[in-house]
Amino acid sequence: xxxxxxxxxxxxxxxxxxxxxxxxxxxxxxxxxxxxxxxxxxxxxxxxxxxxxxxxxxxxxxxxxxxxxxxxxxxxxxxxxxxxxxxxxxxxxxxxxxxxxxxxxxxxxxxxxxxxxxxxxxxxxxxxxxxxxxxxxxxxxxxxxxxxxxxxxxxxxxxxxxxxxxxxxxxxxxxxxxxxxxxxxxxxxxxxxxxxxxxxxxxxxxxxxxxxxxxxxxxxxxxxxxxxxxxxxxxxxxxxxxxxxxxxx
Amino acid sequence: xxxxxxxxxxxxxxxxxxxxxxxxxxxxxxxxxxxxxxxxxxxxxxxxxxxxxxxxxxxxxxxxxxxxxxxxxxxxxxxxxxxxxxxxxxxxxxxxxxxxxxxxxxxxxxxxxxxxxxxxxxxxxxxxxxxxxxxxxxxxxxxxxxxxxxxxxxxxxxxxxxxxxxxxxxxxxxxxxxxxxxxxxxxxxxxxxxxxxxxxxxxxxxxxxxxxxxxxxxxxxxxxxxxxxxxxxxxxxxxxxxxxxxxxxxxxxxxxx
Ligand SMILES: Nc1ncnc2c1ncn2[C@@H]1O[C@H](COP(=O)(O)OP(=O)(O)O)[C@@H](O)[C@H]1O
Ligand SMILES: [Mg+2]
Numbered sequence: 001x002x003x004x005x006x007x008x009x010x011x012x013x014x015x016x017x018x019x020x021x022x023x024x025x026x027x028x029x030x031x032x033x034x035x036x037x038x039x040x041x042x043x044x045x046x047x048x049x050x051x052x053x054x055x056x057x058x059x060x061x062x063x064x065x066x067x068x069x070x071x072x073x074x075x076x077x078x079x080x081x082x083x084x085x086x087x088x089x090x091x092x093x094x095x096x097x098x099x100x101x102x103x104x105x106x107x108x109x110x111x112x113x114x115x116x117x118x119x120x121x122x123x124x125x126x127x128x129x130x131x132x133x134x135x136x137x138x139x140x141x142x143x144x145x146x147x148x149x150x151x152x153x154x155x156x157x158x159x160x161x162x163x164x165x166x167x168x169x170x171x172x173x174x175x176x177x178x179x180x181x182x183x184x185x186x187x188x189x190x191x192x193x194x195x196x197x198x199x200x201x202x203x204x205x206x207x208x209x210x211x212x213x214x215x216x217x218x219x220x221x222x223x224x225x226x227x228x229x230x231x232x233x234x235x236x237x238x239x240x241x242x243x244x245x246x247x248x249x
Numbered sequence: 250x251x252x253x254x255x256x257x258x259x260x261x262x263x264x265x266x267x268x269x270x271x272x273x274x275x276x277x278x279x280x281x282x283x284x285x286x287x288x289x290x291x292x293x294x295x296x297x298x299x300x301x302x303x304x305x306x307x308x309x310x311x312x313x314x315x316x317x318x319x320x321x322x323x324x325x326x327x328x329x330x331x332x333x334x335x336x337x338x339x340x341x342x343x344x345x346x347x348x349x350x351x352x353x354x355x356x357x358x359x360x361x362x363x364x365x366x367x368x369x370x371x372x373x374x375x376x377x378x379x380x381x382x383x384x385x386x387x388x389x390x391x392x393x394x395x396x397x398x399x400x401x402x403x404x405x406x407x408x409x410x411x412x413x414x415x416x417x418x419x420x421x422x423x424x425x426x427x428x429x430x431x432x433x434x435x436x437x438x439x440x441x442x443x444x445x446x447x448x449x450x451x452x453x454x455x456x457x458x459x460x461x462x463x464x465x466x467x468x469x470x471x472x473x474x475x476x477x478x479x480x481x482x483x484x485x486x487x488x489x490x491x492x493x494x495x496x497x498x499x500x501x502x503x504x505x506x
């Protein structure tokens with residue numbers, strides 16, 4: 001079962017690529033409409049250097065945006081979980097801001113923090129932040145009342161309850177938040193690069209689209225896809241290592 | 250001057266009343282409950298569900314405040330949870346992220362107890378029948394084994410008193426019998442005082458020195474029945490005439506037949 005599924009998937013992808021290649025050749029589909037896999041592959045190989053350099057740029061911004069979101073999101077989550085006043089002020093404000101489409105406010109980020117990395121980082125942070133706050137609040141507060149009762153029966157201080165119960169309880173919630181957040185951080189960085197950058201994979205996709213170098217755009221997308229999956233996979237792996245008690249379905 | 254037996258009374262409950270205040274009106278859960286428990290006794294409280302058993306246990310454990318009346322544990326007026334009590338709840342309360350041994354250490358960590366308590370862990374693990382399971386996670390254990398861990402956690406800080414709220418209620422009948430024997434053995438070896446709540450009349454008669462029968466609305470102790478069966482209790486005692494007479498008496502008090 002475990003070995004068979006990836007094998008089936010690989011065979012499926014292989015067949016898909018062949019069908020795609022044949023379809024493009026048989027129906028004479030122009031390359032700017034749908035490039036054949038062979039053209040994408042040759043772009044990938046010929047421009048590997050450029051692709052890797054820009055991927056690294058994008059990778060760093062994704063991770064930085066994500067980490068900023070994790071740190072600040074968790075701190076705010078703890079604040080909201082404990083403080084009634086934050087719950088009725090910052091929390092609704094956050095929900096309201098969250099309802100704005102990111103592309104509508106990203107231009108303001110450029111005005112506020114400047115063109116390039118700072119505003120890209122801010123877009124990524126903007127998207128990745130909310131899921132962490134929500135996950136933190138849930139994880140810190142959705143606690144089995146019996147566990148709290150047990151802790152109180154030993155006269156545990158709130159600090160002990162936070163350390164020994166709430167933080168641990170929050171871990172699975174946090175990892176669910178991380179998974180959403182890392183995906184959104186990828187989206188944020190690419191959007192940011194569309195708007196305010198002259199490097200990065202998002203920028204490559206944009207310029208190659210403009211210059212109708214569609215095979216190269218597809219090669220960039222392929223790299224982006226691999227990057228996003230790798231990041232997501234690392235979080236899943238980390239989760240398995242850090243939460244061995246999590247019961248899997 | 251001390252009065253005759255107050256020195257050996259571990260629990261003294263006097264005129265205890267508990268009213269729950271809720272938006273849909275007040276609930277009189279306990280009314281004028283009085284009883285006492287001597288050091289080393291095994292007391293069972295039986296009653297139908299909803300008659301106030303858990304309320305009584307929660308008040309005695311200091312987790313919820315009484316409305317009026319007073320409770321003394323080892324002569325001291327009870328105000329809030331105190332470390333000379335160990336509690337076992339109906340469903341095992343274990344931290345899923347801690348292994349068995351780490352769960353057992355939790356009370357010691359929270360109460361900031363010293364090395365001497367940690368040194369006793371292996372002995373207690375053996376006593377409650379958990380040897381070989383130390384490094385398992387709770388979800389790898391059966392319900393019965395999980396409840397053994399809970400019992401171990403309730404004993405690890407060496408309390409005088411063990412409060413148990415239908416601890417075996419969620420177990421199948423055979424496992425419950427097994428756990429009854431185990432508990433009696435643990436009681437025998439540790440010489441703790443046990444206050445054990447159940448809705449199972451047979452279980453109460455089999456375990457207890459005295460059974461306190463509770464009736465509902467408002468929760469009251471209707472009668473106290475001294476169980477005069479030899480110790481250690483054995484399976485054969487269930488077949489004795491006296492055993493079934495106690496059960497019949499209690500069933501009558503509970504309004505059956
Ligand atoms: N927190 C609460 N608020 C209001 N009523 C409660 C609360 N807890 C229990 N009760 C009521 O008190 C009565 C006794 O409950 P409980 O002590 O749990 O009974 P038992 O453990 O014998 O089943 C029940 O009628 C129950 O509905
Ligand atoms: Mg109950």
